[in-house]
Amino acid sequence: MSFDARRFLSKWGTYALFAVFAAWCLHAFQHDLAQIDLSTLQHAGPTIAVVGGLSLFNYFLRVVRWRIYLAKLGHRLPWGFTALTFMSGFAFTLSPGKLGEMVRARYYLPRGISASSLTGAFFVERLLDLLAMIILASVVLAELQAYRYFFWVAVALVGGLLVMLAVVPWQRVRVPVGQGAINMLAHARQFLAPGVLVSGLLIGLVAWLAEAVGLKLLADLDPTVSIQLGSAIGIYALAIIVGALSFLPGGLGSTEAVMTALLVAHGMSVPQAILTTLICRLLTLWLAVVIGWLCVWRLRHHATGLPV
Numbered sequence: 151m152s153f154d155a156r157r158f159l160s161k162w163g164t165y166a167l168f169a170v171f172a173a174w175c176l177h178a179f180q181h182d183l184a185q186i187d188l189s190t191l192q193h194a195g196p197t198i199a200v201v202g203g204l205s206l207f208n209y210f211l212r213v214v215r216w217r218i219y220l221a222k223l224g225h226r227l228p229w230g231f232t233a234l235t236f237m238s239g240f241a242f243t244l245s246p247g248k249l250g251e252m253v254r255a256r257y258y259l260p261r262g263i264s265a266s267s268l269t270g271a272f273f274v275e276r277l278l279d280l281l282a283m284i285i286l287a288s289v290v291l292a293e294l295q296a297y298r299y300f301f302w303v304a305v306a307l308v309g310g311l312l313v314m315l316a317v318v319p320w321q322r323v324r325v326p327v328g329q330g331a332i333n334m335l336a337h338a339r340q341f342l343a344p345g346v347l348v349s350g351l352l353i354g355l356v357a358w359l360a361e362a363v364g365l366k367l368l369a370d371l372d373p374t375v376s377i378q379l380g381s382a383i384g385i386y387a388l389a390i391i392v393g394a395l396s397f398l399p400g401g402l403g404s405t406e407a408v409m410t411a412l413l414v415a416h417g418m419s420v421p422q423a424i425l426t427t428l429i430c431r432l433l434t435l436w437l438a439v440v441i442g443w444l445c446v447w448r449l450r451h452h453a454t455g456l457p458v
Contacts, residue, residue, distance in 0.1 A: 191425075194371050201364035201433050209237060209438065211357040212275075215350050219271040222346055225263055234449055240442030243435065244402065257449060270337030274315075274350065280394055281308050282354035283387045286362060290384030296415075297408065300392050307395075315339050361434050362386035365409075368426050375417040385412040386430075406431060 216236045220227055239254040255268045284304050291301060315338055341347065366382035369375070377385075389409035393401020406427050413423035 191371070197367050197371060198429070198433065201367055201430075202437060204360040204364040204367075205434050205437055207360045208357040208434075209240075209441070211353050211360075213237065215275065215353040215357075216271070218346065218349060218353075219275065219341060220263070222340060222343075223263060223267050223271065225258075225261065227261070231257075234445045237438075237441055238445040238449055240438040241446050243439055243442065264337075266333035267337040269334040270339075271341060273334060273338045274341040277308060277311055278347075278350045278354045279358065280304060280391070281312075281351060282358050283391050283394075284308060285355060286358060286383050286387035287391060290380050297388050297392065297412075300395055301388065303395060304391050312342070316342055358387070358390075359383065364433065365426070365430050368430055369413065369418065372418060372422045372426065374419070374422075377413070377416050377418070381416055385409060385416070388412065401435075 213233045213236050217227070217229070217232045220232065235254050235257040238257070239252070242253055252269060252272055255263075255265050258268055259265065284301065287301055291298065315335060318335075341350065362383040363379070365386045366377065366379050369377045369382055386409070389405045389412065390401065392408045393405030396404035398404055409427045409430065410420070410423045413426055414420055418426065
């Protein structure tokens, strides 16, 4: 098989899998989807706009954090360039573990920023996002008995990785294979400095809390149920944790299933829980993907690191 054929299959095969998955979901839930009452959306425009704004606020705060990490690496880049390059990674959010987001490295390499330092920053960023979700989910852990296993797995994973990063002298580790990963971990260690670590975590907490509040606002569109703010935060955080641990592209399927199940457990009907989940994911996951591709298009002439 030629290189071009492999690249074509790699690119479009992924989209084909998403299409098949979407078709399966439509078939599996067609009975519940038929019962969705869209009348709740008649006056939902302002709420949807606010929830979308909260997602944009999330993206803005994460750009701020990324700029702090780049400054830690000794590079103070223009705001516009930093924002565009960071958000361009959202185009590849639907990659396992969001690893596809690291394609943004192509814009930084011409500016003298090494791939290992970028992957180190990305690794810590992902780790702190998961830690932020753990903290948010812990607020209502008592209500989430059925999903405690995922919570504690995430705690063990994040705790173990942080200890490993802090204790192992990565600069002195030499291995025959996988030296690139060792270099990445060595660079990641510098982001564990107290000031950078705390600021990164606090920014992550506020950013993800904003999207969790968005779920609460969407749940309030259903007049038949009242979900407390703390419960909405826990539902959103735990759904994202399960999605991250599933290593499915963007947590597709797992995140939606958990979010819907938890909304139902808090009194929402299955059709309305599906609707709330779909809108939430449209305004968080898919909005980010659309913005990411717009940024990729905007940066199409700037892979050489020219100013934006």
